[in-house]
Amino acid sequence: MGLLKVSYLVTLTSVLWVVLTTLFPNIFPGYYDHGDMQDKDGYLYSAYYNSINTPSILRNNLTNSHIFLFTAHPDDESMFFTPTITELTKENYNNTFHLICLSNGGYDGLGSIRERELRKAAKVLNIDSVKVLNYVDDINVYWNVSDIVKSITDEIDDVKREYDFEENGSLILLTFDQDGVSSHPNHKSVYQAVEAYNKLISIRAYSLKSWNIIVKYSGMLFTNVEVAMKWLAKCDELQKYLRQINIHLPDYVTADTSKESIAIYSDLNGLFLNFSTMTWVHFSQIVWFRWIWIFSSKYMNSNELVPIS
Ligand SMILES: *[C@@H]1O[C@H](CO)[C@@H](O)[C@H](O)[C@H]1NC(C)=O
Numbered sequence: 001m002g003l004l005k006v007s008y009l010v011t012l013t014s015v016l017w018v019v020l021t022t023l024f025p026n027i028f029p030g031y032y033d034h035g036d037m038q039d040k041d042g043y044l045y046s047a048y049y050n051s052i053n054t055p056s057i058l059r060n061n062l063t064n065s066h067i068f069l070f071t072a073h074p075d076d077e078s079m080f081f082t083p084t085i086t087e088l089t090k091e092n093y094n095n096t097f098h099l100i101c102l103s104n105g106g107y108d109g110l111g112s113i114r115e116r117e118l119r120k121a122a123k124v125l126n127i128d129s130v131k132v133l134n135y136v137d138d139i140n141v142y143w144n145v146s147d148i149v150k151s152i153t154d155e156i157d158d159v160k161r162e163y164d165f166e167e168n169g170s171l172i173l174l175t176f177d178q179d180g181v182s183s184h185p186n187h188k189s190v191y192q193a194v195e196a197y198n199k200l201i202s203i204r205a206y207s208l209k210s211w212n213i214i215v216k217y218s219g220m221l222f223t224n225v226e227v228a229m230k231w232l233a234k235c236d237e238l239q240k241y242l243r244q245i246n247i248h249l250p251d252y253v254t255a256d257t258s259k260e261s262i263a264i265y266s267d268l269n270g271l272f273l274n275f276s277t278m279t280w281v282h283f284s285q286i287v288w289f290r291w292i293w294i295f296s297s298k299y300m301n302s303n304e305l306v307p308i309s
Pocket residue numbers: 059060061
């Protein structure tokens with residue numbers, strides 16, 4: 001009986017999620033102001049969840065940039081960062097996306113397979129360049145931060161040379177935050193190095209917020225609440241109507257919170273892509289508990305990026 005109730009709840013949550021993230025943006029594209037960006041293809045820019053994500057991406061200038069994502073293991077990008085990658089690599093934003101993975105994830109001797117899987121994932125995710133470095137994958141080890149800072153500098157210099165630019169204004173760094181999503185020491189070391197690099201050379205850098213365990217395994221539950229709030233905040237007409245019947249929305253619904261962090265949400269199409277990178281591309285990593293992650297993790301449908309200062 002309890003199981004039946006849970007499955008009702010899960011079904012209801014999933015249906016609501018599809019309505020909020022995929023159906024609504026299609027039915028009400030007009031709620032989103034296209035500003036002065038060109039729609040190059042008629043799809044990537046104007047369709048779907050852009051109407052939820054694009055305003056804060058444009059406000060924060062996550063466009064026309066070279067974006068570097070620093071991860072620790074092959075499959076980190078697919079497990080944690082897919083909503084961010086699929087959004088920021090959309091052609092209309094004019095970003096170039098570089099993935100630097102610090103180890104080949106060889107802890108259980110599958111290093112070369114995992115490296116090949118990572119290159120396959122990069123193709124699927126529309127990532128422009130991939131580099132795998134040779135830090136040793138070990139869950140008990142903190143990596144040497146000054147070594148990583150040196151690696152970050154080298155990789156950025158390489159890209160500057162290859163794409164022929166000097167200034168640092170178009171650089172954006174992404175990585176884990178201080179808790180590394182799962183508290184993995186390797187993840188934390190990468191964050192510490194990006195933070196240290198950012199202290200040396202002040203450029204734009206963002207970390208992926210580690211949610212607490214309840215939020216982390218909430219699937220689409222909290223995401224639905226957040227996206228529903230976003231739609232409410234967008235709908236001036238609805239707000240006007242609510243005021244007329246004396247219902248006042250709390251400030252946090254209408255307030256612009258994008259200065260503190262940038263929320264990015266997947267829609268149904270993005271979710272399929274995310275599932276595939278994990279189950280199809282990173283096949284060597286699929287063990288039973290990964291399936292629990294796939295169906296219960298909030299990282300599967302959204303990301304929250306916090307500026308590193
Ligand atoms: C984005 O760029 C515009 C114009 O260059 C600038 O006015 C604005 O402050 C920038 N926003 C952020 C969050 O950096």
